Amino acid sequence: MDEEYDVIVLGTGLKECILSGLMSTDGKKVLHMDRNTYYGGESASLTPLSQLFDHFKQPAPVDDKYGRPRDWNVDLIPKFLMANGKLVQLLVYTGVTRYLEFKSLDGSFVRKTDGKLHKVPADEREALSSSLMGLFEKRRFKKLLSYCQSLDLDNPAAKNKDDKKIDPDNLDATQLYTEFGVDKNTQDFTGHAIALFLNDDYLHKNCKELIRRIQLYSGSLARYGKSPYLYPLYGLGELPQGFARLSAIYGGTYMLGKTVDELVMEDGKVVGVKSGGEVAKTKMVICDPSYVPHKVKKTGRVVRAICILKGKVEGVNNSESLQIIIPQNQVDRKNDIYICVLSNQQCVTAKGFYLGIVSTTVETSDPEGELQIGIDILNGKDKSNIAEKYVWYSLIITP
Amino acid sequence: MEPVMASGPPNYKVILCGEYGVGKSSIFRRFMNDTFTMETGKKSTVGLDQSSQLFKINGMDVKMSLWDTGGMERMSFIGSSYYRGANAALLCYSVLNKDTFTILSQYILDIVMNAEGAKIFLCGNMADCDGDDKVTEADIENFIRECGDVLSGVYSISCKENEGVYDMFKDMARVLHEEAMGRMTLRKELHVIRPGETPEDTNHHKKKCCSS
Numbered sequence: 001m002d003e004e005y006d007v008i009v010l011g012t013g014l015k016e017c018i019l020s021g022l023m024s025t026d027g028k029k030v031l032h033m034d035r036n037t038y039y040g041g042e043s044a045s046l047t048p049l050s051q052l053f054d055h056f057k058q059p060a061p062v063d064d065k066y067g068r069p070r071d072w073n074v075d076l077i078p079k080f081l082m083a084n085g086k087l088v089q090l091l092v093y094t095g096v097t098r099y100l101e102f103k104s105l106d107g108s109f110v111r112k113t114d115g116k117l118h119k120v121p122a123d124e125r126e127a128l129s130s131s132l133m134g135l136f137e138k139r140r141f142k143k144l145l146s147y148c149q150s151l152d153l154d155n156p157a158a159k160n161k162d163d164k165k166i167d168p169d170n171l172d173a174t175q176l177y178t179e180f181g182v183d184k185n186t187q188d189f190t191g192h193a194i195a196l197f198l199n200d201d202y203l204h205k206n207c208k209e210l211i212r213r214i215q216l217y218s219g220s221l222a223r224y225g226k227s228p229y230l231y232p233l234y235g236l237g238e239l240p241q242g243f244a245r246l247s248a249i250y251g252g253t254y255m256l257g258k259t260v261d262e263l264v265m266e267d268g269k270v271v272g273v274k275s276g277g278e279v280a281k282t283k284m285v286i287c288d289p290s291y292v293p294h295k296v297k298k299t300g301r302v303v304r305a306i307c308i309l310k311g312k313v314e315g316v317n318n319s320e321s322l323q324i325i326i327p328q329n330q331v332d333r334k335n336d337i338y339i340c341v342l343s344n345q346q347c348v349t350a351k352g353f354y355l356g357i358v359s360t361t362v363e364t365s366d367p368e369g370e371l372q373i374g375i376d377i378l379n380g381k382d383k384s385n386i387a388e389k390y391v392w393y394s395l396i397i398t399p
Numbered sequence: 400m401e402p403v404m405a406s407g408p409p410n411y412k413v414i415l416c417g418e419y420g421v422g423k424s425s426i427f428r429r430f431m432n433d434t435f436t437m438e439t440g441k442k443s444t445v446g447l448d449q450s451s452q453l454f455k456i457n458g459m460d461v462k463m464s465l466w467d468t469g470g471m472e473r474m475s476f477i478g479s480s481y482y483r484g485a486n487a488a489l490l491c492y493s494v495l496n497k498d499t500f501t502i503l504s505q506y507i508l509d510i511v512m513n514a515e516g517a518k519i520f521l522c523g524n525m526a527d528c529d530g531d532d533k534v535t536e537a538d539i540e541n542f543i544r545e546c547g548d549v550l551s552g553v554y555s556i557s558c559k560e561n562e563g564v565y566d567m568f569k570d571m572a573r574v575l576h577e578e579a580m581g582r583m584t585l586r587k588e589l590h591v592i593r594p595g596e597t598p599e600d601t602n603h604h605k606k607k608c609c610s611s
Contacts, residue, residue: 238483241478247472254471
């Protein structure tokens with residue numbers, strides 16, 4: 001370890017592993033360390049199931065109450081991959097996709113003011129039969145969609161001839177909606193369930209970001225069918241491992257279970273990393289916030305509830321794995337509530353059990369109460385579907 | 400879950416396990432393109448860590464995909480994802496270095512924990528060399544006895560002299576295939592998605608036949 005490296009990476013979370021992999025393939029000499037003895041940091045998938053209970057300092061269930069413990073691979077912070085998104089492109093580009101397998105989610109749903117869950121249509125047929133909006137509104141919405149899909153954002157000069165009057169450079173999102181005459185409900189649905197904006201700040205920003213996100217959603221949906229979302233088999237923890245492997249086969253050195261004592265600084269610049277009395281020299285350090293607690297500040301909190309479910313979620317056409325978005329406007333909030341349900345399809349739960357996670361950005365002094373509407377959806381009409389529930393918070397941190 | 404009939408020949412994933420420096424990558428190299436290099440250290444493993452070959456077993460094409468560690472075991476745990484779905488693990492040691500042999504029981508533990516149901520094979524590399532502290536036949540027999548019946552095959556090879564390498568893989572393919580046939584189940588595969596690979600692609604993989 002007493003050597004000089006081009007870069008030292010601390011922490012084996014997904015971002016750190018991607019960077020490590022890319023830099024190694026680029027010929028850089030990389031040293032990658034983690035204080036834990038496993039890969040992934042906070043994005044490691046917890047397995048067997050007892051690890052989940054350990055994490056929340058609860059006694060583990062006995063007698064395989066929730067199926068085979070080893071069948072569980074629990075991600076505390078679930079994230080879906082857009083089938084056509086940058087991460088998937090990166091997986092293909094780097095070849096890391098050869099280490100991984102994915103499943104597409106069964107569906108994406110949105111909750112409307114009426115309290116019902118509506119499927120985000122995945123094709124023309126579903127769109128026609130959808131109860132999300134009325135017949136005439138559907139036509140207006142369709143025009144908006146086709147406009148967004150046909151627009152070449154990289155080449156705005158080649159604007160769709162029929163839409164000469166629309167100039168995306170000079171329109172904000174609200175104005176774009178107005179151009180197509182879609183109502184408030186459709187705006188909510190488009191901005192939150194398709195473009196996946198977490199709040200309404202985007203409405204007064206240039207509309208190109210909205211268009212780009214709509215394109216990403218449609219492009220992803222077109223790839224594998226039922227929903228635009230992919231999830232890695234055995235959990236998200238497989239992703240950092242894939243990139244770590246890429247880094248290793250291109251010469252990256254891995255050290256797990258290494259406590260980092262400090263970053264060695266000279267004249268305000270980093271010159272090395274000290275661990276166990278040894279110093280590895282470098283001019284560049286990349287690390288996750290937990291390695292430099294005094295150099296970051298918190299800007300917000302996210303509250304999450306993780307639930308083990310005994311059966312499928314009601315009102316979602318028998319979907320086993322899905323996302324439900326509750327747009328903020330529908331429930332008088334500023335930030336959306338997200339629900340994600342995963343199953344044995346993704347090899348993250350034991351057969352017959354489901355994992356439901358509700359999350360949102362904390363707005364009040366009763367964060368758990370903010371999740372209640374999502375919890376109720378998971379628990380079902382007779383309030384008995386949730387077998388275990390744990391609530392926790394994570395900080396939003398910036399440098 | 401929709402089980403679908405898999406297309407193409409049955410594919411068995413085999414992972415290489417064992418201490419740093421026992422010649423796993425040499426075994427991998429022999430498997431991949433039948434070459435050998437005296438280069439040691441990380442350079443010997445650069446860039447490639449997966450390779451597939453076809454074997455003819457009882458008149459049927461059987462594909463074996465061999466996974467190399469990428470040298471990750473040198474300083475740290477290789478990661479659970481390496482073990483996922485492995486049908487077999489090839490436990491490697493150097494006959495010249497007893498330590499690489501005695502530590503194998505730990506590797507067996509890792510395999511049993513992370514690759515449920517994988518068959519375990521034992522392989523002593525560098526069998527052509529002479530040394531003071533060689534692993535003896537008695538050592539191996541003791542080990543086999545201690546392991547109970549977890550080992551599905553025991554081999555002695557030399558990658559440098561290319562002795563026994565091909566026969567070992569062919570034998571492993573036979574054992575894996577016969578066992579799979581014995582279970583006589585329809586081959587069911589989860590309908591999984593590999594970004595960048597269309598279903599057709601999997602059939603177009605270069606079908607280099609090892610036995611030709």
